[in-house]
Amino acid sequence: MQSGSRYVYSVGLFRSYKDVLSNLNKVKRQGFRSAIITAYNEGQPISVSNARKMEADVKTVFLVKVYPANGSSIPVDLLNEIKALTPTDLIKSVEDGSVVFKIGPLDDKALADSILNAMKKAGEANASIETTQVR
Numbered sequence: 001m002q003s004g005s006r007y008v009y010s011v012g013l014f015r016s017y018k019d020v021l022s023n024l025n026k027v028k029r030q031g032f033r034s035a036i037i038t039a040y041n042e043g044q045p046i047s048v049s050n051a052r053k054m055e056a057d058v059k060t061v062f063l064v065k066v067y068p069a070n071g072s073s074i075p076v077d078l079l080n081e082i083k084a085l086t087p088t089d090l091i092k093s094v095e096d097g098s099v100v101f102k103i104g105p106l107d108d109k110a111l112a113d114s115i116l117n118a119m120k121k122a123g124e125a126n127a128s129i130e131t132t133q134v135r
Helices: 017-029 047-057 076-085 109-121
Strands: 039-041 044-046 059-067 092-094 100-106 127-134
Touching: 017 047, 039 047, 044 047, 059 076, 059 109, 100 109, 100 127, 109 127
Parallel strands: none
Antiparallel strands: 039 044, 059 100, 059 127, 092 100
């Protein structure tokens, strides 16, 4: 993009300040010494300091996803075991034509691992942990 008599190049989409700095240094080493960081929120430019404040407010949460071995339900004894581990929500939905149960959101990775291990121990091999970022 041309801005007046200068050309402006954008490089990458980064989710953390640490990643931005790492890549900014790479760009500068490649000869673009005047490279700067620009931050955006919902398509609008914001200051880098505001972006860093927003990044500090982001936390990681976990969902345990289970595609039941029988195709439609999780055994009652396993559901009771999950309820004993956490009072969180259990969501039943359909993804790509398959029934999937989502347990969470969970703030604790160790708890998500415990639930996943219980699933696999009970024969629910098609289970995984999904992470997401929330504010």
